[in-house]
Amino acid sequence: MINQYIQEKQNEINPLIKDECQSLNLPERLKQPLIYAVEAGGKRLRPILMMASFEAFQPKSTDKIIHPALALEMIHTYSLIHDDLPAMDDDDFRRGRYTIHKAYDDATAILIGDGLLTYAFQVVSRSNQLEAEEKIYVLQQLSQASGLEGMIAGQFLDLQSENQNLQEEELNNIHQLKTGQLIRVAIKIGAYLGGATPPQIEALDEFGRYLGLVFQIQDDILDVKGNKDDIGKPVGSDEEKNKSTYPKVLGLNQTNEIKKHYMQQAKKKYDDARINQPRLLELLQIFGERTS
Numbered sequence: 001m002i003n004q005y006i007q008e009k010q011n012e013i014n015p016l017i018k019d020e021c022q023s024l025n026l027p028e029r030l031k032q033p034l035i036y037a038v039e040a041g042g043k044r045l046r047p048i049l050m051m052a053s054f055e056a057f058q059p060k061s062t063d064k065i066i067h068p069a070l071a072l073e074m075i076h077t078y079s080l081i082h083d084d085l086p087a088m089d090d091d092d093f094r095r096g097r098y099t100i101h102k103a104y105d106d107a108t109a110i111l112i113g114d115g116l117l118t119y120a121f122q123v124v125s126r127s128n129q130l131e132a133e134e135k136i137y138v139l140q141q142l143s144q145a146s147g148l149e150g151m152i153a154g155q156f157l158d159l160q161s162e163n164q165n166l167q168e169e170e171l172n173n174i175h176q177l178k179t180g181q182l183i184r185v186a187i188k189i190g191a192y193l194g195g196a197t198p199p200q201i202e203a204l205d206e207f208g209r210y211l212g213l214v215f216q217i218q219d220d221i222l223d224v225k226g227n228k229d230d231i232g233k234p235v236g237s238d239e240e241k242n243k244s245t246y247p248k249v250l251g252l253n254q255t256n257e258i259k260k261h262y263m264q265q266a267k268k269k270y271d272d273a274r275i276n277q278p279r280l281l282e283l284l285q286i287f288g289e290r291t292s
């Protein structure tokens, strides 16, 4: 059921994100790496989460969510491109293919990342589906989550933490910023545009916070126990870079325990929101048990 939903949404998102990029008037040698960057391969989990959260409120105009969803995936894609650069995590593979700086060069990867980040805001601000007030909300939320106090601070702290022995609390802080902010904002924007009340937005925002932690914990587990073909990059890359991860700090058993605990906390917050969208719970399950 949920797999079919994910597939349907991927089929909706993939051509749209490609069309948005294809429609740009660009030199061919810039467009090629841009299309390479946005072509299918990613799981599109963030836009799917946003759509599921939005649909929980049975909104009248279902097209409203498209531009914010595409923008979020563009921001996520930019973050992965820059994260893979030699100055950051220095990874050669992503989504089962060469990273942009490997397939092209560093300058191209930096520029494609910059371009996707700015284009995301353009796509929302010129949307013909959103009211002016909605655009401001979406732009504010996206810029805050991806900005200095959000993902950028998380990335900075993560890079600084290499070769350091972090405690669980510090790990949580880094990941709530680095990975968690975009996941959380997906849920929040979906709820707001769907017409959620302020208490519902608050409860779902907390749901998103736990979901982000569950996602990262599973990512760390996959780096230890995953399969290279499934995760699209070599297993053990965290260990190789001497990074603090949940399994390293807590051991695998305890890591699985806290993952379960956060999944339960997320479920409680979902209940607090008093909505009927079992897909969000199924997505929580997928986040916690995914193999890719």
Ligand code: GRG
Pocket: 041, 042, 043, 044, 045, 076, 078, 079, 080, 082, 083, 088, 095, 151, 152, 155, 178, 179, 216, 219, 292
């Ligand atoms: C460069 C400013 C800047 C930020 C980068 C999110 C991030 C910040 C870096 C990613 C590092 C990383 C691999 C973290 C693990 C969790 C994660 C975000 C995995 C990738 O997300 P998926 O699995 O990827 O949703 P796909 O390819 O499916 O879109």
